Amino acid sequence: xxxxxxxxxxxxxxxxxxxxxxxxxxxxxxxxxxxxxxxxxxxxxxxxxxxxxxxxxxxxxxxxxxxxxxxxxxxxxxxxxxxxxxx
Amino acid sequence: xxxxxxxxxxxxxxxxxxxxxxxxxxxxxxxxxxxxxxxxxxxxxxxxxxxxxxxxxxxxxxxxxxxxxxxxxxxxxxxxxxxxxxxxxxxxxxxxxxxxxxxxxxxxxxxxxxxxxxxxxxxxxxxxxxxxxxxxxxxxxxxxxxxxxxxxxxxxxxxxxxxxxxxxxxxxxxxxxxxxxxxxxxxxxxxxxxxxxxxxxxxxxxxxxxxxxxxxxxxxxxxxxxxxxxxxxxxxxxxxxxxxxxxxxxxxxxxxxxxxxxxxxx
Numbered sequence: 001x002x003x004x005x006x007x008x009x010x011x012x013x014x015x016x017x018x019x020x021x022x023x024x025x026x027x028x029x030x031x032x033x034x035x036x037x038x039x040x041x042x043x044x045x046x047x048x049x050x051x052x053x054x055x056x057x058x059x060x061x062x063x064x065x066x067x068x069x070x071x072x073x074x075x076x077x078x079x080x081x082x083x084x085x086x087x
Numbered sequence: 088x089x090x091x092x093x094x095x096x097x098x099x100x101x102x103x104x105x106x107x108x109x110x111x112x113x114x115x116x117x118x119x120x121x122x123x124x125x126x127x128x129x130x131x132x133x134x135x136x137x138x139x140x141x142x143x144x145x146x147x148x149x150x151x152x153x154x155x156x157x158x159x160x161x162x163x164x165x166x167x168x169x170x171x172x173x174x175x176x177x178x179x180x181x182x183x184x185x186x187x188x189x190x191x192x193x194x195x196x197x198x199x200x201x202x203x204x205x206x207x208x209x210x211x212x213x214x215x216x217x218x219x220x221x222x223x224x225x226x227x228x229x230x231x232x233x234x235x236x237x238x239x240x241x242x243x244x245x246x247x248x249x250x251x252x253x254x255x256x257x258x259x260x261x262x263x264x265x266x267x268x269x270x271x272x273x274x275x276x277x278x279x280x281x282x283x284x285x286x287x288x289x290x291x292x293x294x295x296x297x298x299x300x301x302x303x304x305x306x307x308x309x310x311x312x313x314x315x316x317x318x319x320x321x322x323x324x325x326x327x328x329x330x331x332x333x334x335x336x337x338x339x340x341x342x343x344x345x346x347x348x349x350x351x352x353x
Binding site: 026 | 233234237238241242245267269270271272273274277281283
């Protein structure tokens with residue numbers, strides 16, 4: 001997929017993709033009583049920490065909590081740079 | 088061999104629990120099983136009208152629990168098939184009229200007399216739901232591909248796991264293949280991935296359901312519509328048959344649709 005197509009796709013997620021992402025987030029809260037606010041702070045901290053070493057795509061970051069209580073963080077790297085100075 | 092008690096529940100109301108219960112009961116009976124369907128929604132009974140048996144109620148579940156009649160007397164026989172019986176809910180009482188212990192006892196009796204007892208649970212997670220699952224050997228969760236229904240299904244799965252009733256199995260109801268194809272409805276794969284439980288069946292949205300409910304004739308009695316076939320497949324899976332999963336989102340290309348139109352088949 002070309003970068004342009006990818007960009008286009010990111011801007012226009014289908015409503016079912018939106019539904020799925022919203023559900024995954026709300027279920028993290030439901031399953032472990034983690035408030036959306038705390039989850040956002042976890043996200044920010046993760047981004048801050050990992051960004052020291054890698055250029056990550058904040059918008060594409062996905063956190064899922066599975067039924068069997070595994071927290072899965074999916075953190076896409078920005079395409080151009082897999083490198084970054086360690087700070 | 089003692090029969091199996093299966094509770095059909097959902098958390099959210101209006102996703103089709105009662106229709107599913109009526110039709111699975113009917114389909115199992117069509118396959119020669121001895122079946123009882125039980126309406127556990129006390130105060131808001133509906134399984135009787137969906138099945139078209141509302142005019143034949145004499146006694147109900149609360150009468151059985153309170154010892155006013157024996158179980159046999161409260162069971163209404165459905166004459167359209169061989170061995171199908173309805174145990175109706177009381178309409179003038181509320182859920183506190185029955186306790187989980189009462190339900191366990193009723194289920195024990197049903198297990199002795201039938202191959203399958205299907206219990207139609209009320210919506211919600213309170214006592215009515217607790218009553219409905221108390222005596223269950225297995226739980227089926229019905230959901231629709233919508234955020235609200237899936238979220239409630241997730242909550243229910245957590246509750247039945249906490250009660251050690253297993254993770255249960257899932258029926259996805261009212262799937263609209265066209266909308267899934269357009270990316271405007273959660274797909275079967277999405278819902279299964281999110282809820283992470285075994286998929287028992289997929290029922291496509293089907294106008295014939297509305298018509299059959301209007302008439303009080305469960306749709307599997309006229310087995311041609313897509314929903315009727317899906318429900319029959321689910322009944323056969325419950326009986327242990329290995330039936331491939333219906334895949335509405337994948338099947339239809341333009342040419343297969345054209346071929347169907349030409350053949351006039353459904």
